[in-house]
Amino acid sequence: MTIARVRPAIFFSLLALLVAGALIVPHVANRGVVFLSGVVAINVVFGIAFNLAFAKAGILSFGNAMFFAVGAYCAGYLITQQNHLPFVVILLAAAGCGGLLALVTGLLALRRASGVYFAVITLAVGALVHVLIMKLNFLGRNDGLVGVNRPIIDLGLVELDLARGDAYYYFIIASCALLVTLMWVLWSNRFGRSLQGVKSDPMRASFLGIDIDRKRLIALVLSGSITALAGAIYAPWAQIVTPELAHWSFSTMPLLFTLLGGSAFFLGPAVGAILFGLLDYATRSLIGISDLLVGGLLLAVVLSVPGGVLGLLGSLLARVRAPSSPRREGRA
């Protein structure tokens, strides 16, 4: 499979399918399901943003909870305290805060530590951010921020009141589709290919003239700011922001989506997030054992299909195709 020829038609058909599915939900399901569906869309962005750094640049970060939380708190604070600011400005501020935090973390640790060591450092910085959030009065300490209202977007001629009906849900779907497309461009273009080189063989990449430290840093900052955006979009959806978002255990979610769907595929984390949402919904009445069931199922999938669901599908497809179309004889 070449990475130099990209086929947008395939990506956009799949994206259209996902968006269409999401747009049907409010017409056929109750409010609880619509809420869950919005969360799944945000999780799709959360997961892919993690995997952009993980699968493409080889950065294992457990800082994604803090990026998400920083974005959510930034939006929560500005919406509750600085209500006059346009929502777009609030979103940009959240992305900026997430990117800045990623930049600081990356400058501190990325050059010095790699792999698991870097992951541990992000865990430590994440714990610091978690403690900080719980100590700061203006962020509501243990209680977090409540009354994070859905905003009105002023487009000059028309005003979009996102508080009405399912408006905010549609806003989530549109903005998530946009972010997914942006990440797909970064994954597929020259930048994505050079990231893959940095991950595949850093020494070779270096001696192609690639500044590998800078590339890794950029990947982390992109991942951090897009994750913060996901958090900022989430805040008015939940209408409450709590310190649990910054807890390290929340960082395992995007990793889970990624492993479940398949890290080698751009849409792997999307598939993972959707499957996780379905699983969560299917076991919602089994209070107490629901977590156990979900955890066990996920463990089973991750252990039995190392390439994720998409990896499994891919190899099944290859097996079905193999007898009918004999492959060209390659060089030994």
Next chain:
Amino acid sequence: MSTLLDARGIFKDYGRIKVLKNVDLDLGEGERHVVIGPNGAGKTTLFKVLSGETRPSAGTISLNGRDVTHEAGFMRTRSGVGRSFQVARVFLEMTALDNIIVAVEAREATRRPWAGLLRLSAARTVADEAESLLAALGLAAARETPAETLSHGDRKRLELAMNLALRPKLLMLDEPTAGMSPTDRQAAVNLIDKVVRENGLSLLLTEHDMGVVFQLGTRISVLHYGEVVVSGLPAEVRANPLVREIYLGRNAGHA
């Protein structure tokens, strides 16, 4: 002839192990300088120091008259140095063609960092250039083959193609024929000779096969326990009694 690369008084220690001891080495434009020496002499270490993979413990390195002693490897690459590794380093999961495309794109990105980022597939010109490099190095049949399934020799050629994609002025090859059969070795030597000629490159090569050394080199330096013991024209080096004693004598049966 102007000096391209000039290394003066290079020392390199790994802890208490002194690998390079006061090495002087220079390379003029268009020259083909071969560093020979038995295994463990410090040839690869010298390569690492010259290319910027590691810093020397002492000494200075200049490139085109500019002091690059403390410059990172990727910066030296950007100023026109391509290097190979004793065991070829390529992107194993990518196809041969993609490996070269990534190299061409890396060169382009150095020149114009912000151009073409909205483009998804590799540009037509980039793909064409990669295709012709692939063909020039006899790898056309391996176009779609992931590098991990290529033979050792094919990977070396692929790595050479990636280096040529950078359009370097100086090519540094660390034992380009190591582990090859005599026929493959001769083919590799001919190929290197051809690409160096066609691209007007300067060459710095390490080698321990004497046949290769005398076919490719215009100047030879002998590294022995981390010291340059002799440096000069091939004929001079061949005639040097010290070289005969420490190197040629022992390896005569191999060459």
